[in-house]
Amino acid sequence: MQAEDGGEPIRVVLADDEAMLRRGLRLLLETSGTIRVVAEAGDGHELLTAVRAHRVDVALIDVQMPGKDGLSALRELMVLPDPPAAAVLTTFDLDDYVSEALRHGANGFLLKDADPAVLVRAVHDLAAGGAVLDPRITARLLPRFRGATDNAHEVQLVRGLSARERQVLELLADGRSNADIGMRLGLTEATVKSYVSTVLSKLGAQNRVQAALIAQRVAGVGDRW
Structure with a gap:
């Protein structure tokens, strides 16, 4: 698999405790032909293990996972040498963890049911050093701050x-x-x-x-x- 510019594909780790969701996201992202999911993680421990074992460009992280949750993993992820860009996978039910995720270095917030083109574009933006906010949650997220x-x-x-x-x-x-x-x-x-x-x-x-x-x-x- 090669990226659209002929280079290496963007290497992604998916962290979510719902296996079916991970499989769906993997299929969606890899169908683009420019993204490769190098590992999946069901909790924060597995996420950190995956990032240490693979060269990762982007980590998509669910916050509410059993064991080590996404926030704890994000905090540890950001102090690793050359950490990947990280975005939080969320729903419309935003909680107080949003401000903590930002404080720990999250580069954006994405809805799990986002349009495939939006998710693919977001991964590309994250890999390029940008940060992303799904337009549908911007109005709900920003007034909290x-x-x-x-x-x-x-x-x-x-x-x-x-x-x-x-x-x-x-x-x-x-x-x-x-x-x-x-x-x-x-x-x-x-x-x-x-x-x-x-x-x-x-x-x-x-x-x-x-x-x-x-x-x-x-x-x-x-x-x-």
Whole structure:
């Protein structure tokens, strides 16, 4: 199996205690021809073992697993040398673990029943160093973090962005991929990637998830973009 650019496929580990779900996700991802699931894990212990045994680009992790749960495993995963990009697999029933997952280094949140094309694109974005938010959960996730930091400071940071950078941030906060942003703004993906990097730097955000949270908080205090 080779990636669409002729290179190596993206190497993924799936961690979920439901075997049928793992099999379905494996089939979905590997059908793309650009992704290879190198291991499956039923709990956090198996996840860590798999990551240590394989070269892994992306880990998709369910939080609520028996034994060592996803959060505990995520915390240990992020201190390993060269850890994979990690995204949380979730449902609409978001709990308080969301903030902890972000704190431990999660690069995004994906719904288990997401459209196949969305999941495949998300894995590619994660492997490329980005972070992802399923558009359907953005509205539910971000309001939980309103007022969590100094809004006045964040308002000033957002106001310091150029008009184009604000457009990119607004679409990023909606959970749009680089490809989606490019189509909406008439830009190439490479140009969008450059804009996203600049926006993250100016906002002091480590990844797209944090930038999206900042954007939502600023919108929550009535700042005009």
